[in-house]
Amino acid sequence: MACIETDGTGRESAATARRTRDDLLERMEEHLRAFLSAEHELWARVNDRAVGAVDALSELVAAGGKRIRPAFCIAGYLAADGDPADPAVVAAAAALEMLHASALIHDDVIDASSHRRGLPTVHAHHSALHAARAWQGESRRYGEGVALLVGDLALVYSEQLMSAAPAAVAAVWNKLRSELMIGQYMDMTAAAEFSVDPRLSRWIALAKSGHYTIHRPLAVGASAAGRADLAPAFAKYGEAVGEAFQLRDDLLDAFGDSAHTGKPAGLDFQQHKMTLLLGWAMQRDERIHSLITEPGHTPDEVRRRLVDTGVPDDVEKHIAALVEQGCDAIADVPIDPVWRAELATMATKVAYRTT
Amino acid sequence: MACIETDGTGRESAATARRTRDDLLERMEEHLRAFLSAEHELWARVNDRAVGAVDALSELVAAGGKRIRPAFCIAGYLAADGDPADPAVVAAAAALEMLHASALIHDDVIDASSHRRGLPTVHAHHSALHAARAWQGESRRYGEGVALLVGDLALVYSEQLMSAAPAAVAAVWNKLRSELMIGQYMDMTAAAEFSVDPRLSRWIALAKSGHYTIHRPLAVGASAAGRADLAPAFAKYGEAVGEAFQLRDDLLDAFGDSAHTGKPAGLDFQQHKMTLLLGWAMQRDERIHSLITEPGHTPDEVRRRLVDTGVPDDVEKHIAALVEQGCDAIADVPIDPVWRAELATMATKVAYRTT
Known part of the structure; x- marks a missing residue:
């Protein structure tokens, strides 16, 4: 493990760095x-009446979330020895979180997520409001x-x-932004076609998570x-850890508890998302394709069959290897060792998160 | 008429200015x-596969359009004595047109416009593609x-x-941008409620057209x-001419020929848009409300009833007054008289356009 610092000084400065x-x-x-205020x-x-749009956004932002992108942006900035007193990095981190709010709101429409x-998604909440008030037109469209x-x-x-x-x-x-839009576009197209193509699934995972969630926020901070x-090393680290993040996302969607994640479970099946997890599993067991696309099958049937392929266990091993790979990528990069260790900790956290 | 230049020198420099x-x-x-290329x-x-999103956008941009916002941006820039050789204004004008492409694509979803x-709208085209290929999921959502x-x-x-x-x-x-989003949001909410409120309709017309189409593009150019x-005079001009633009839009939607406009006629009725035209007409004839909201009535019935109220004629008079008001607003502003005259011509063109 290239990235663990064990001496006493390290511990103290690690605490300072985190603070x-x-x-x-x-x-x-x-x-x-x-x-937002x-x-x-x-308005x-x-x-x-104009404040309704701003308030809908504020509610989503205030409802929390993991703030992964701001955290990597700030870590990239501090690892690159940026001045913590400069307000620029705070604005950059806030911009990343605001972009993420936009992506979530639009993504939830595309996925028909409740x-x-x-909280109810923005579209679900406003559709319900429209229906309750018996307004003109179609509630879904509104x-x-x-x-x-x-x-x-x-x-x-x-x-x-x-x-x-x-x-x-x-x-x-x-x-980061054009990649996000085009990654989402390809994700949607792949779901519509639902043909097994792990190379494409991996590209989408990289665009949507490797780059968007880890690599580019780190690079924004370093820039x-x-x-x-630092860009090349951060790119390698970010792509590996980002892929681990996405694989954990696939596992949490398939096997997670919606009470913890705050969103419904099994959405990837329902939306025919061609995730890496499903792509690999379908290569081993063709029956999974029809369990997902044909009516009358429960998510539990898909889950059992997925486990039987052995793919979830392999994905766990792959996640561990990716975390290791991420740590290796920054082993020799010229940054304070404290930040090298902290980036390793952050890699582990996103790879083994439960929400 | 404050803004017509008639001497010979004026004609020559007007031609140069337009060129x-x-x-x-x-x-x-x-x-x-x-x-875009x-x-x-x-990609x-x-x-x-990634180019599909870029190409869909390129097709819309290449299909033409009136380029009103770039034209006002460039006019504002030249009227403010900006250097025509500086590429900055070209970029700013292109940005306004690209924003407009975004607004049209999203607006067509909200209005379910075909x-x-x-050309078929982006969503209509891709829904049809999805259906034709019998892909997974719902064609509309895709x-x-x-x-x-x-x-x-x-x-x-x-x-x-x-x-x-x-x-x-x-x-x-x-x-300009946040006003556009919030103006659209309020337009949609007003359509859902469909209660007559000319003050609100006027505010929406100002946000969506007065500011977005004329005033702020001019101000971008001047800045x-x-x-x-020049901001205060351009604001007065832009708000008046923008309101004229929107009123013409209302008339074209109600009475225009879709072969000329490139979009379906009568969409405002269908979408229950609380336009100024409809708001005023409903104040004079309550029956128009039910002709629009209750099933079984044709757009022609609404049109005939609208004409009977006399509102379309009054709207024509109001448009003429707004053009005059716009010209008056820039009568004494310190710009080259050639540009004062050209802005008057542009005001007349947008107010009396047929598409």
Whole structure:
């Protein structure tokens, strides 16, 4: 294991490093709250109905979430020796979380998902409101329309937030965003076709998670600190840990407890998502394809059959190897050893999370 | 009429001014084409399926449109004495058109609209593709999901394009975008409630058209040229001409020919849009409300009843007054008289357009 520091000094500075990161994360929360509250005030002065869109977004942001992208952005920034007193990284981290809110709101429409962070999704909530008030038109279209516009607003806000970060982040920020949209597009197309293609599934997992969740947020942080030299090592680390993150996501969706995750279980089956987990399992057992696509089968049948293929166990082994690979990628990178160790801890946390 | 120049010198310089504007508009088209073609190449190298999202966007952009926002941006820039050789205004104009592409794609989902610029809308096209290929899941959800992501991609691209413009445009650009999203949100909510409230209808018309289509594009141009002092006069001009633009839109939707407009006629009735035209008409004739909301009535019945109220004639008079008001607003503003005259011509063109 290349990335564990064991001496006493290491322990103390590790605690300091984490405290600095957690302080910045807390400042990011405050920045998001203040930004959304200023927007609420602004629109409330214009027209009292206008605040509905801002408030829908605020509720989702306030409902929590894992804040993985801001955490990696801040870790990348501090590992690159960025000044914790500079507000730029707080704005960049907030921008990443706001972009994520936009992606979740739109993704939940695409997946027809009912819950997110333990609350009804934006579209589900507004469809229900429309139905309860017996308004004109179709409730589904209304709810999805609201979610579409609230997600658009979040996308605009994310860019406003990012504009306070140094210009050096622009290249990676642009890449991250177009990659997210195109990754989602390919995910949806692959689900519609539902043909087994592990190479494509892996590409989608990389675009949607490897890059979007870990690699590029780290790179945004490093760029904000002016350390473009860290990009190649952070790319390797981020891609490996990001793939581990996505594989855990697949396992949690298939076998997790929706009371913990705050979203329904088995959605990937229902939406015919061609995940790596399912792609590999179907290569070993063709029957799984029809268990998912043909009516009359329960998610439990799919689960049992998945376990029988042995793929979930192999995925666990693969996750462990990816974490190791991520740690190796940053073994020799010129950063404070404290941050090398902390990035290893973060890799383990995302790979073995339960929500 | 405050804004007509009649001397011979005026005619010659007016021709030069228009040529400069048209050259810049042509450069904007080329910039959009080059940007989208570079994105196509980039994604084609990554994965051959990835280009589908970029190509869907390119088709809409290539299908034409009136380019009203770029034209006002460029006019605002040239009126403010901006250097035509500076590429910044080309990028800003392209960003406005790209944002508009995003808004159209998402708006067509919200309105369940079948055609745009004479082509099937993005969601309609991809729903049909899904159905024809008998893919997994629901065709409507798939088509709308593609449109959602393609619109998101356009929104990201619009910001990438705008980043080449001077930092001075940021404030008006941010305002324009959040106002667009919130204006659309309120438009949708007003349609769902369908209660007559001309004050609200006017606010929505101002947000969606007054600001978005005329005022803020002009202000983006003036800011790019470093002339913040023109903002108040351009605001008055833009709000008046923008309201005229929206009223013409209402009339074209109600009485226009879909062969000319490239989109279906009578969509506002179908979608229960609480336009200014309908709001005023319903204040005079309550029966119009039920003709629109109750099944079994044809658009022709609504049209006849609308004409009987006399509102369409009054709207024509109001449009004329708004054009006059727009011209008056820039009568004394310190810009080249050639541009004052050209802005008057542009006001007349948008107010009396037939598509």
